[in-house]
Amino acid sequence: MPPSDGSREAVDLVVRETIAVVLPSVPAGAIDGDKHLRDLGADSVDRVEIILMLLDRLRIDEPMSSLSQLPNVDALVTFLHERCH
Amino acid sequence: MDEGLQVGIEALNVYCGLAQIPVEAIFAGRGLNEERLANLMMYERSLNLPFEDPITNAVNAAKPIVDALDPEEKERIEILITSTESGIDYSKSVASYVHDFLGLNRQCRVIEAKQACYAATGAVQMGAAYVASGISPGAKVLVIATDVSLVDERVDYTEPVMGAGAAAVLVSGRPRILTIDLGAFGTHSFETLDSARPDPTFDIADVDVSLFAYLDCLKHAFLAYRDRVEGTDFAATFDFLVMHTPFAGLVKAGHRKMMREFAREGAAEIEQDFKRRVLPSLAYGSKVGNLCSGAVYLALASLIDTVQPDTGYRVGLFSYGSGCSSEFFSGVIDQESTAALAGMQIGRHLAERSALTFDDYEGLLKDNYGCLVPQKERDIEVGRWSTILDRRSDRRSLLALKGVRNYHRQYEWV
Numbered sequence: 100m101p102p103s104d105g106s107r108e109a110v111d112l113v114v115r116e117t118i119a120v121v122l123p124s125v126p127a128g129a130i131d132g133d134k135h136l137r138d139l140g141a142d143s144v145d146r147v148e149i150i151l152m153l154l155d156r157l158r159i160d161e162p163m164s165s166l167s168q169l170p171n172v173d174a175l176v177t178f179l180h181e182r183c184h
Numbered sequence: 185m186d187e188g189l190q191v192g193i194e195a196l197n198v199y200c201g202l203a204q205i206p207v208e209a210i211f212a213g214r215g216l217n218e219e220r221l222a223n224l225m226m227y228e229r230s231l232n233l234p235f236e237d238p239i240t241n242a243v244n245a246a247k248p249i250v251d252a253l254d255p256e257e258k259e260r261i262e263i264l265i266t267s268t269e270s271g272i273d274y275s276k277s278v279a280s281y282v283h284d285f286l287g288l289n290r291q292c293r294v295i296e297a298k299q300a301c302y303a304a305t306g307a308v309q310m311g312a313a314y315v316a317s318g319i320s321p322g323a324k325v326l327v328i329a330t331d332v333s334l335v336d337e338r339v340d341y342t343e344p345v346m347g348a349g350a351a352a353v354l355v356s357g358r359p360r361i362l363t364i365d366l367g368a369f370g371t372h373s374f375e376t377l378d379s380a381r382p383d384p385t386f387d388i389a390d391v392d393v394s395l396f397a398y399l400d401c402l403k404h405a406f407l408a409y410r411d412r413v414e415g416t417d418f419a420a421t422f423d424f425l426v427m428h429t430p431f432a433g434l435v436k437a438g439h440r441k442m443m444r445e446f447a448r449e450g451a452a453e454i455e456q457d458f459k460r461r462v463l464p465s466l467a468y469g470s471k472v473g474n475l476c477s478g479a480v481y482l483a484l485a486s487l488i489d490t491v492q493p494d495t496g497y498r499v500g501l502f503s504y505g506s507g508c509s510s511e512f513f514s515g516v517i518d519q520e521s522t523a524a525l526a527g528m529q530i531g532r533h534l535a536e537r538s539a540l541t542f543d544d545y546e547g548l549l550k551d552n553y554g555c556l557v558p559q560k561e562r563d564i565e566v567g568r569w570s571t572i573l574d575r576r577s578d579r580r581s582l583l584a585l586k587g588v589r590n591y592h593r594q595y596e597w598v
Binding site for chain 2: 142144
């Protein structure tokens, strides 16, 4: 489901929940926004899965290539938040 | 165009070298995280020996096809296209050597195509259009996708999944392997630097840029196909799917993405569909590694040898090349495909490759770096590898690089 209020905080929560689903060993509360998904232990297939789940959950229609060079989790949240509106 | 004309792949063979190393051995040797093996879905990778190069791979893949033709049929090979991202010269093509060692007609057009892992499909489609045009009835077009791998530990998890070898595809009006659905295709291309070979000694790749471009192209090439072919349903139109295979795990992720988007299936149904429609095409690729522009044709061979069709099946094929260009097209395989491919004994050849230790592998990597580097003079002692050569149960002659004289590559049959 899309975040109820569309706020950055709500998108941030969705991102953390989604990462934790794909990477069960990484608790949502322990995700450092400065880190790349790679540094959290996500391999390339995990990263594809996280991005696809996020685009689906937030109902964002965006080419995956637009998200391939975001430097960290915070940048991913910002990108998705901007596309939610 | 003759409305009743069938066009497609008459013959197919792949050559994937004489040596392989288990992917697990590379993981252990490089200290890579073994938890990542599961998502890769790769088990072995082929490695060339120092006397193998893009020319020997191409000839060794195509020779059984050409030798099986009678002399009149062989004369009808009117176009030879080598598809490679492993060029050996800025001007002289791989095809020029291949034309000679296959003994093809001197009236044959000889060219080389480059668009990373896509070029062979572009060549096959242009060959099919030439045959279908009817401007030279009975003509055949030989497309050979041929590459070598130059990766090492600098590319982390890409190293264990790169392959080497060639796929030879004979296109004609007598399709026995795959009858191409003429006019049923969708293409999608845009500029990106996802992976490249800026120098003849190394590759560069941005994994996320490349994987995401592949997945975007899969979607949009399919949508372009659907625009041309009314009523296409990703889940129902194709009995099987054959996709460019950088590593099998990406094909699985791509199938899952497409099924979610176009079939809205649940996870269990998607997994079941993957095993039924996609997995048979991955058996060979997971033992060879990424065969670059030959990968989709290795996957087609894997599908036919694994399923051994006894009736007609429609296959959706997806080809992707970094940079990037892609195509989704389709065709039909049937019982004749099973018979036509069986004689190549691809599975047996893969099983007979010599297994390398990690130390052997590292030594070979160093030798192989020089494979594409222009050198005025060079000598290669083919006999050093006689133990591996002698281990083959198929004793057909193979082409081997024995040296370079004044920039001219020199070969011998071994």
